[in-house]
Amino acid sequence: MVQNIIDVKDLSKSFDISSKEPGLKGTIKHFFRRQTKSLKVIKNISFEIKEGEIVGFLGANGAGKTTILKILCGLIYPSEGSILVSGYQPYRRKENFLKNITLIMGQKQQLIWDLPPIESFYLNAAIYDIDKIEAKRRIKKLSDMLEIDDELFIPVRKLSLGQRMKSELLAALIHQPNILFLDEPTLGLDINAQRNLRKFLKKYNKETNATICLTSHYMKDITSLCKRVICVHNGSISYDGKLELLLKKLTPVKEILIVCRSEEDAVKLKNSGFTVKNKINNEITIKVENNSITSSLKTILNNFDIEDLYINEPPIDEIIGKILIKKEYVI
């Protein structure tokens, strides 16, 4: 049986936020009497993640998904609740825990800006007590997987964003962590670089059975990597489960565009009992429930003279967009 590697119960996090009224009056008032209020950004959430799972955290900006990752990796303290990651309380930042995890933030870097990435890799190897020969072997293996080579010896400031991100990944993975926390890892990357990164993460997960917690606004990252998603809305979990199931439930109906040989056939099809969305000349679009697609297609192909047909899936961004603004999704 696969064990839970992350166990979160009733986790809450509040931040003290100071507020200021606009204008000079507000500024003077703020100077003498600063008003702060406590803002609960994570509200009693609970979830478990199993070893080797890739879980995507979905949510609108400010929903709290990055805060969850920061708490899980021990960067910030929780206000309430209990968390166990790999058997440790992350906020205690025990050495053995830190050697087990990594955090990669798409918009932040740990590489030394003016030096080639290789220098940062050797520094990280020393910090994580990896001997030089082993460090060389790991750098070689990871750089092969990431398809970077010459870039290792060029100052970071001269690398492209994609090359820099790959180097960041290498620096963050040199200690072979069991748990990866990735916050928008493909942010700002071009399509090819995004695809390569996803390919690498899939391979890394397959080869090392590492657990990956990921946030991303690029739906392709989520759909190609995560079987399970946790949707966060205003600091609460609105859905936790299989992505496939969520998508199926959210799109119970598919649209089929049928191109008939003649307009006569299109008229016949329109009057045959299908739910018609629209009809333009010999092209007709019908709506069919997911569970009756096969039988509907059989009927259409057997009874009508069809030139071509297309099954249209609604864009995934649109579906996910619907989730992000809803409080709760019960499947």
Added chain:
Amino acid sequence: MLSNLNNRKIITLLKVQYSNMLEYRVEIALWAISGIIPFFMLNIWTNNNLNESINISDVMLSRYFLSAFFVRQFSVVWVVFSFEEDSLMGKISPYLIQPLNPFFRYFAQHLAEQITRFPFALTIALVFFIFNPESIWIPNLLILFLSIISTFLSFIIQFLIQSIIACLCFWTEKASSIERLLFIPTLFLSGLLAPIVSFPEYVKSWIYLTPFPYLIDFPANLLSGNSTNVIGGFSMQILWILLLFPVFKKIWSKGTKKYTAMGS
């Protein structure tokens, strides 16, 4: 905090930070030149014969100020500014989840900068000797060794003071403004502008209770061969380190609990 530090980590940190500092060698040379304030002070003192009032010869005074220049070059600290920027921009986040306190990175950065600074400081000293050949002296090995140790201890005291202030970033966000409050006492009470011996007796007795005279005055007197209380000086330096280190540890531990990882 110090338990997970081993030789390999220290050497690699120093090597990497030294390579990094070499990228900024011109900037470091300019910083070295900008630290010539003791020479201006020497000029003011000798031109006005102020040294006569404290019974120090011209030669000994020039040696004192040259030593003060050297001590300053190798004990200057700016960790509060680096940490403040990194903390406010969220740059320390990746370092906080590594099994090494981020302050070791800053510490290594400072040491590497000092190594890079050394040839420039030495050149400035040579130029000084060309214009003041009577001031040339070669301290004996023991004195040189003790001076290096006391300069290093002075650096540690300043590093700890600034690190404590830097940790206030977790609460105030602009901790460097608090550091500026220390600028004036450091300037006047450390011996950078005048040897502490020149202060009135009752003021001196108070000054020696603060950490300031052990930052410049004590190591500079030691190096220049002026009379100084060696055991007392070292004891006070070690005492201040022993006092400041637990304060830093406590404030660091409390501060990281307040960290909100802003900007990331």
